[in-house]
Amino acid sequence: MKVGRIDGWRVGGWAFLTLLLLFAVLPMAWMLLTSVKTQFAAAQYPPEWWPHHPTLQNYTRLLSPSSDVGQEFLTYMLNSLWVSSATTVIGVIIAVPAAYAFSRFRFPGRETLFYAVLLRNMFPGVVFLIPLFIMMRTLRLVNTEWSLILTYLTFGLPLSIWLLKGFYDNIPPQLEQAARIDGASRFQAFIRVVMPLSSPGIIATAIYSFVQAWNEYIYALTFLTGKEKLTLPVGLQQFFTEYATDWPGLMAAAFIMSVPVVTMFLILQRYFVRALAEGAVKS
Amino acid sequence: MGRRLRRAAADYAYIAPALGVLLFVIGYPICDTIYLSFFATPPNLAMSQKVFVGFGNYTRILGSDAFLSATWNTFLWTFFSTGISFVLGFGAALALNREFVGRGLLRGVLLVPYVISAVAAAYVWRWLYHSDFGVIGALSVALRITDKPLIFLDDVNTVLPSLIVVNIWKEFPFAMIMVLAGLQTVPDQLLRAARVDGAGPWHAFWHVTFSHLRGVSTITVLLLVVTSINSFTIPWIMTGGGPAGASHIWITAIYEMAFGRLRFGAAAAYSVILFLILMCLGYFYVRALTGAGNKRSAAE
Numbered sequence: 058m059k060v061g062r063i064d065g066w067r068v069g070g071w072a073f074l075t076l077l078l079l080f081a082v083l084p085m086a087w088m089l090l091t092s093v094k095t096q097f098a099a100a101q102y103p104p105e106w107w108p109h110h111p112t113l114q115n116y117t118r119l120l121s122p123s124s125d126v127g128q129e130f131l132t133y134m135l136n137s138l139w140v141s142s143a144t145t146v147i148g149v150i151i152a153v154p155a156a157y158a159f160s161r162f163r164f165p166g167r168e169t170l171f172y173a174v175l176l177r178n179m180f181p182g183v184v185f186l187i188p189l190f191i192m193m194r195t196l197r198l199v200n201t202e203w204s205l206i207l208t209y210l211t212f213g214l215p216l217s218i219w220l221l222k223g224f225y226d227n228i229p230p231q232l233e234q235a236a237r238i239d240g241a242s243r244f245q246a247f248i249r250v251v252m253p254l255s256s257p258g259i260i261a262t263a264i265y266s267f268v269q270a271w272n273e274y275i276y277a278l279t280f281l282t283g284k285e286k287l288t289l290p291v292g293l294q295q296f297f298t299e300y301a302t303d304w305p306g307l308m309a310a311a312f313i314m315s316v317p318v319v320t321m322f323l324i325l326q327r328y329f330v331r332a333l334a335e336g337a338v339k340s
Numbered sequence: 341m342g343r344r345l346r347r348a349a350a351d352y353a354y355i356a357p358a359l360g361v362l363l364f365v366i367g368y369p370i371c372d373t374i375y376l377s378f379f380a381t382p383p384n385l386a387m388s389q390k391v392f393v394g395f396g397n398y399t400r401i402l403g404s405d406a407f408l409s410a411t412w413n414t415f416l417w418t419f420f421s422t423g424i425s426f427v428l429g430f431g432a433a434l435a436l437n438r439e440f441v442g443r444g445l446l447r448g449v450l451l452v453p454y455v456i457s458a459v460a461a462a463y464v465w466r467w468l469y470h471s472d473f474g475v476i477g478a479l480s481v482a483l484r485i486t487d488k489p490l491i492f493l494d495d496v497n498t499v500l501p502s503l504i505v506v507n508i509w510k511e512f513p514f515a516m517i518m519v520l521a522g523l524q525t526v527p528d529q530l531l532r533a534a535r536v537d538g539a540g541p542w543h544a545f546w547h548v549t550f551s552h553l554r555g556v557s558t559i560t561v562l563l564l565v566v567t568s569i570n571s572f573t574i575p576w577i578m579t580g581g582g583p584a585g586a587s588h589i590w591i592t593a594i595y596e597m598a599f600g601r602l603r604f605g606a607a608a609a610y611s612v613i614l615f616l617i618l619m620c621l622g623y624f625y626v627r628a629l630t631g632a633g634n635k636r637s638a639a640e
Contacts, residue, residue, distance in 0.1 A: 158354035188372035311460035
């Protein structure tokens, strides 16, 4: 009787997981299938469920620097790479000491400051968009990468600090105290003892902010005006307006754009889930 | 006393860079938005020519039909996105919370929609929903569910539910990992103790697992609500608020007002209204976070 009930739960669990898996995967499968069709083959009704003559031409066109489309696409990709990397590096440099301070020190105003940091997560980009746009115009940063890097830093910082703090909370302070007794200054103890121990957290955090910057759309849409400056998300839109019926090309571009972030996450999901568990759940 | 202050000053040095950036890119914009919201700004964006209108922007927005319909849409969008994402994610987390071959892979694959860029997702779904060549419409005909392809994004009645499905697709993995993370903190001994005391699996689940997940669930739901209210990319790329404004939510309406019609003052007022609503939510968010912390320390 009891065994039967457990089996019922199990079967139900598997059925549910299968359906959810289909829901998650099928849209992406259709993206891939479309991306290896020609424009003609994609515009059929009823659709070719399985491509009759699969071709990689959409991918080669996007990735070859000799074609016009390829040149545009590769420029967008380089822009994205530069903006995301700069955001990540600067963000980590700023977030690491802040997270450490929030985890270790008891200073006046610590609580309020920390909630102020957290609350940033709550506010929509749009609330900041108008004044930041005016500010960037005044600073003559509109249509530069720095307008985005500066803005993305503030997106990333609160959550980076939040995630990293969880990691520092788990490193026993006794380790630093031991280093202090051996004559290290507080800063040396931080660099030599705490930093190496927290590298998984730093990696997870860095990946998170890289992905955020790589995928960001609304600020890139507003701040960038010149075609040569666009990052991939807005570049994709540009691509869509120029070649409106080229769905296979667009699907190929969407796929290429997703590859780096999905790979990073799949390889490092363990770190990421752990970081979330420690940062967000234990608070 | 002096020494304590000096100590504190050294501590502040660690957070000063973070604080500086936050003040520069958060503090200033908030003040500037509030300031701008009392002005009518010219469409050429020459801010020196703005005219003070007091609460004019606010009364006009709060009294307009467009605001009412965007508010209703935002409510539906947030309510259904959050509710269904959370239930799906919670179920997935429970089903994944035991050892089996390929568990890590399955979890990874389910996470992919959350990870891929919203822009890519929006175009993929636009293609799935395409009125002429969309695969979902074709599939519903091929499986004889409908006689002709369904219209998703070009009909005022179906556009919002269609967008909500995309949002759920994108957000349920987030609920899943949050709940999975929470499940890792449920102590095994407690579950075993409950079984020893004669509790069935359902009782053990309800009294031990579920009560342990209450804190995580609250935070997850709040974060899902906030993400839904703030989401822009999916509705903007897929419909731009159309057809005929039928899928405008607050965020897309504000964006359209600011960068479509270049009415920065009015859009700023709209933003402040949204900001106040989110502040109320933020209050609950912080209370949920500190409440969870207090309960835990009381238990220890």
